[in-house]
Amino acid sequence: MRWPFGKSESRRSATGQLGGARSSRRGLSRKSETSNPSFTSRAVVIVVLVGCGAAILIWKAATLQFVESAFLRGQGDERFTRVASVVAHRGSVTDRTGEPLAVSTPVDSVWVNPRELTLANDQIPNLARALGRDPEELTRFVTTKLDREFLYVARHLQPADAAKVRALDIPGVHLTREYRRYYPAGEVTGHILGFTDVDDAGQEGLELAYDHWLAGEHGAKRVIQDNLGRTVQTVESIRPMRAGRNMQLSIDMRVQYLAYRELKAVIQKNRARAGSVVVIDVTTGEVLAMVNQPTFNPNDRAQLKPAVYKNRAVTDLVEPGSTIKPFVVAAALSSGKYSPTSIIDTNPGMVKVGIKMIEDKNNLGTIDLATALARSSNVAMTRIALNLGPEALHGTLTRLGFGRVTTSGYPGESAGLLTQHTHWRPITTATVSYGYGLSATPLQIAHAYATLGSYGLQRPVSFTRVDRPVEGERVMTEQVSRDVVRMLQSVVSDVGTGKRASIPGYTVAGKTGTAWKASAGGYSTNRYLAVFAGLAPASNPRLATVVVIDEPSAGLYYGGDVAAPVFSGVVGGALRLLAVAPDAPIDMPVDEMPETAPMPADLPQNIATADASRRAATGSLR
Numbered sequence: 001m002r003w004p005f006g007k008s009e010s011r012r013s014a015t016g017q018l019g020g021a022r023s024s025r026r027g028l029s030r031k032s033e034t035s036n037p038s039f040t041s042r043a044v045v046i047v048v049l050v051g052c053g054a055a056i057l058i059w060k061a062a063t064l065q066f067v068e069s070a071f072l073r074g075q076g077d078e079r080f081t082r083v084a085s086v087v088a089h090r091g092s093v094t095d096r097t098g099e100p101l102a103v104s105t106p107v108d109s110v111w112v113n114p115r116e117l118t119l120a121n122d123q124i125p126n127l128a129r130a131l132g133r134d135p136e137e138l139t140r141f142v143t144t145k146l147d148r149e150f151l152y153v154a155r156h157l158q159p160a161d162a163a164k165v166r167a168l169d170i171p172g173v174h175l176t177r178e179y180r181r182y183y184p185a186g187e188v189t190g191h192i193l194g195f196t197d198v199d200d201a202g203q204e205g206l207e208l209a210y211d212h213w214l215a216g217e218h219g220a221k222r223v224i225q226d227n228l229g230r231t232v233q234t235v236e237s238i239r240p241m242r243a244g245r246n247m248q249l250s251i252d253m254r255v256q257y258l259a260y261r262e263l264k265a266v267i268q269k270n271r272a273r274a275g276s277v278v279v280i281d282v283t284t285g286e287v288l289a290m291v292n293q294p295t296f297n298p299n300d301r302a303q304l305k306p307a308v309y310k311n312r313a314v315t316d317l318v319e320p321g322s323t324i325k326p327f328v329v330a331a332a333l334s335s336g337k338y339s340p341t342s343i344i345d346t347n348p349g350m351v352k353v354g355i356k357m358i359e360d361k362n363n364l365g366t367i368d369l370a371t372a373l374a375r376s377s378n379v380a381m382t383r384i385a386l387n388l389g390p391e392a393l394h395g396t397l398t399r400l401g402f403g404r405v406t407t408s409g410y411p412g413e414s415a416g417l418l419t420q421h422t423h424w425r426p427i428t429t430a431t432v433s434y435g436y437g438l439s440a441t442p443l444q445i446a447h448a449y450a451t452l453g454s455y456g457l458q459r460p461v462s463f464t465r466v467d468r469p470v471e472g473e474r475v476m477t478e479q480v481s482r483d484v485v486r487m488l489q490s491v492v493s494d495v496g497t498g499k500r501a502s503i504p505g506y507t508v509a510g511k512t513g514t515a516w517k518a519s520a521g522g523y524s525t526n527r528y529l530a531v532f533a534g535l536a537p538a539s540n541p542r543l544a545t546v547v548v549i550d551e552p553s554a555g556l557y558y559g560g561d562v563a564a565p566v567f568s569g570v571v572g573g574a575l576r577l578l579a580v581a582p583d584a585p586i587d588m589p590v591d592e593m594p595e596t597a598p599m600p601a602d603l604p605q606n607i608a609t610a611d612a613s614r615r616a617a618t619g620s621l622r
Contacts, residue, residue: 081222081223081224081235082222082223083220083221083222083223083238084220084221084222084223085218085219085220086218086219086220086221086237086239086240086241087177087178087179087218087241088215088216088217088218088219088241088242088243088244089104089179089216089243089244090104090179090181090196090200090214090215090216090244091213091214091215091216091243091244091245091246091247092104092246092247093193093206093207093214093246093247093248093249094246094247094248094249095248095249095251095252095253095256096248096249096250096251096252096286096288096465097252097253097254098248099253100184101183101184101185101189101193101249101251101253102181102182102183102193102207103181103182103184104179104180104181104182104200105179105180105182106177106178106179107156107157107159107162107177107178107179107180108156108157108159108162108165108175108176108177108178109152109154109155109156109157109175109176109178110131110152110153110154110155110157110162110165110173110174110175110176111150111151111152111153111174111176112142112151112153112172112173112174113149113150113151113172113174114142114143114145114146114148114149114151114172115146115149115172116171116172117142117170117171117172117173118142118143118146118172119171119172120170120171120172121139123168123170123171123173124138124139124142126168126170127153127165127168127170127173130161130164130165130168131153131154131157131161131165132161133153133154138153141153155178155198156178156180156198162175178200179200180200181195181196181200181207181298182299183195183297183298183299185253185256185257186297186298186299187260187295187296187297187298188253188256188257188260188291188295189251189253189256190295190296190297190298190309191205191290191291191292191295191296191309191310191311191312191313192205192206192251192256192287192290192291192311192463193205193206193207193298194206194207194208194209194298194309194311194411195207195298195304195309200215201215202214202215204309204311204411205309205311205410205411206249206410206463208411209409209410209411209463210247213244213245213247214244214245214247215244216241216242216243216244216245217241217242218241219237219238219239219240219241219242220237220238220239221234221235221236221237221238222234222235222236222238223235247464248464248465249463249464249465250281250284250286250287250288250462250463250464250465250466251287251288251289251290251463252288252289252574252577252578254574254577255279255288255289255570255573255574255577255578256288256289256290256291258289258569258570258573258574258577259277259279259289259290259291259570260291260295262277262566262569262570263275263276263277263291263292263293263547263566263570264293266549266562266563266565266566267293267294267549269554270549270552270553270554270556270562271552271553271554272293272549272550272551272552272553272562273550273551273553274292274293274294274312274550274551275292275293275547275548275549275550276290276291276292276293276312276313276316276442276546276547276548277289277290277291277313277442277545277546277547277548277566277570278290278313278442278443278445278446278545278546279446279543279544279545279570279571279574280446280447280449280450280461280543280544280545281450281542281543282450282453282454282535282541282542282543282544283454283470283542284459284462284466284469284470285447285450285459285460285461285462285466285470285472286462286463286464286465286466287408287443287461287462287463288543288574289570289574290311290313290314290443291313292311292312292313294308295308296308296309310412311410311412312442313441313442313443314408314410314412314413314414314441314442314443315412315413315414315441316414316441316442317414317416317417317439317440317441318439318440318441318442318515318529318531318548318550319435319436319437319438319439319515319518319529320435320438320439320440320445320513320515320531320533321434321435321436321513321514321515321529321531321559322376322378322434322435322511322512322513322514322515322531322559323435323445323511323512323513323531323532323533323546323559324397324432324433324434324435324438324513325372325373325376325381325433325434325435325511326373326449326452326484326487326488326511327396327397327400327448327452328381328384328385328393328396328433329369329372329373329384329484329487330396330452330476330480330481330484331388331392331393331395331396331397332369332384332387332388333480333483333484334392334396334476334477334480335388335392337387337388338369338384340368340369340370340483340486340487341368342368342369343366343367343368344366344367344368344369344372344377344380344383344384345365345366345383346360346363346364346365346366346367346372346377346379346380346383347363347365347366348363349362349363349364349379350379351379351382351383353382353386353426353427353430354425354426354427356427356430358378358379358382358430358434359378359379360375360377360378360379362375364377364379364380367380369487370486370487370490371490373487373488373490373491373511374487374490374491374493374495374496374497375495375496375497376491376497376511376512378433378434381433381434382430382433382434384433385429385430385432385433386426386429386430389429390421390422390424390428390429391421393421393429393432393433394418394420394421394424395421396476397418397432397438398418399458399475399476400448400451400452400458400475400476401444401447401448401451401458402416402418402438402440402444402448403415403416403417403418403438404416406443406444406447406460406461407460407461408443408460408461408462408463409463410443410463413441413443414441416438416439416440416441416444417438417439417440418438419437419438435513435515436515436523442546442548443461445531445533445546446533446544446545446546447461447544449533449534449535449544449545449546450544451475451476451481452476452481452484452485452535452544453481453485453509453535453541453542453544454472454481454541455476455478455481455482455485456474456475456476456477456478456480456481457471457472457473457474457475458472458473458474458475459471459472460472485509485535485538485541486509486538488509488510488511488534488535488538489507489508489509489538491509491510491511491512492508492509492510492534497512497558497559497560498510498511498512498532498534498559498560498564499560499564500560500561500564500565500568501532501534501560501564501565501567501568502568503536503568503571503572503575504572504586505582505583505584505585505586506536506537506538506571506572506575506580506582506583506584507536507537507538507539507583507584508534508535508536508537508538508567508568508571509534509535509536509538509541510532510533510534510535510564510567511532511533511534512531512532512558512559512560512563512564513529513530513531513532513533513559513563514528514529514530514531514557514558514559514560515528515529515531516528516529517529517551527551528551528552528557529548529549529550529551530548530549530552530557530558530559530561530562530563531546531547531548531549531559531563532546532547532559532560532563532564532566532567533545533546533547534567534571536571536575537575537580537582537583537584538583539583540583542575542578542580543571543574543575545567545570545571547563547564547566547567547570548563549562549563549566
């Protein structure tokens with residue numbers, strides 16, 4: 001029997017049963033996976049980890065945005081902002097007429113960051129050549145200071161050298177603006193002005209004395225710098241800069257130059273060791289000129305050595321010799337024991353004090369006080385001093401300023417030496433009367449003569465310009481002062497020791513001095529100080545001037561021969577420059593008078609150039 005459909009239906013049935021069984025197994029498998037604890041745990045862990053990570057990222061972002069933003073900004077500022085100094089400009093110094101004597105000019109200095117520079121090691125030789133330094137030395141200098149972020153390698157460059165460094169554009173090499181002191185008159189004013197150091201701070205002279213006035217106060221500002229250390233923006237001012245204040249000195253540059261020229265010439269002519277000139281305005285106490293030889297140029301720092309830059313006129317002590325004698329006569333007149341007509345017996349030209357014999361060069365016999373000064377009699381002064389006694393002589397000298405500083409305020413000023421009169425023996429009283437046994441600076445001697453010239457009024461010494469009248473303190477009667485000044489005119493007469501100090505057209509009152517220099521165990525007999533101190537015009541003194549020549553060795557050594565001509569040249573020229581009216585007839589032809597030409601408008605540093613300029617302008621420079 002055939003079954004046409006039986007077999008295939010049987011197959012479909014079997015297939016259906018098999019498919020149902022498979023489907024049943026898949027369903028059982030899904031059900032078992034869903035209900036498996038191990039699978040569920042893994043899913044939870046993954047979800048938790050992802051969630052925690054997201055939470056941490058969100059927390060960190062919030063922290064950076066809101067909590068640590070100030071700290072991070074500070075860190076950024078520390079890397080790109082700096083506190084920069086605002087350099088204060090030092091005040092200028094001028095003479096009494098406004099002529100510049102000291103000015104601070106802007107210059108560039110070079111500093112490096114050693115670590116940055118060593119990263120460009122191959123550029124160090126180029127930098128060294130631009131700075132004029134040895135490449136190996138500069139390399140050692142930089143590499144031994146890697147712990148520093150700021151290191152100067154050159155200060156106060158010339159503009160051309162600064163331009164070379166700037167053109168190199170080396171990483172870690174920077175230029176900064178500073179100020180360098182410049183002295184237009186150079187060595188003419190070297191001693192009185194002094195100088196500043198590389199940081200523009202006063203080190204000597206008036207630069208040191210008035211540093212508190214001239215120096216400003218540096219300021220500070222916060223700036224943003226790029227990665228090369230260049231300032232790109234100023235953020236804020238931290239402390240404002242205060243510029244230094246200007247100062248006008250009492251110095252008259254015309255008189256200063258005149259004194260410089262005359263002193264230098266006499267030092268060279270007489271082959272002297274050194275010398276000083278001080279000029280004081282009697283009416284105000286102002287120092288119009290102060291020069292020394294040898295001198296120095298403060299613009300050349302290679303010359304800045306203590307032996308050269310010390311101001312001898314205020315630091316070096318000299319025994320004044322016979323220039324002290326006018327004050328012995330003043331003490332005599334003040335005592336009432338003597339009058340201008342008093343007679344002194346100097347016979348036989350010598351006097352014995354203790355075991356020492358004091359002599360005059362010649363026996364002058366019986367002389368008056370004016371002759372005693374004119375002929376510079378040691379015997380007359382000794383007799384007067386012994387008659388007065390130590391206390392009277394010491395008192396007069398003390399009141400005139402000997403033995404104490406002048407209160408000028410000049411740094412390093414010496415007080416001189418004047419021992420207490422209670423320790424004086426008769427020989428001390430005698431030697432002091434003709435200028436030994438005490439010491440003074442040229443400034444002190446000039447100050448004492450200025451007091452004499454102001455008729456007993458002692459005015460303070462001033463290195464700054466004085467515009468108001470200065471009354472001063474009376475230390476001597478007017479009559480005594482006038483009498484002494486009148487007597488001192490005889491010193492500059494034809495019979496006096498100081499006739500070479502005379503000035504055509506002006507009366508002069510002064511005193512010569514020639515002193516042996518002290519040496520071990522006594523005094524040298526071949527080393528001298530030649531001195532002249534005086535006043536002009538004698539009828540109404542305007543200038544008090546002292547000239548000191550130390551150890552002239554060309555043959556002449558007396559104060560009247562060596563120092564007196566300097567006085568004549570300096571004071572004669574100064575009186576004409578200051579337009580002081582002549583007070584005496586001119587007894588020589590005009591073409592024989594010494595001439596002082598006007599100062600050139602710009603004073604060259606080189607003295608030869610200056611003299612050439614003056615000759616070209618006048619055609620008649622002595």
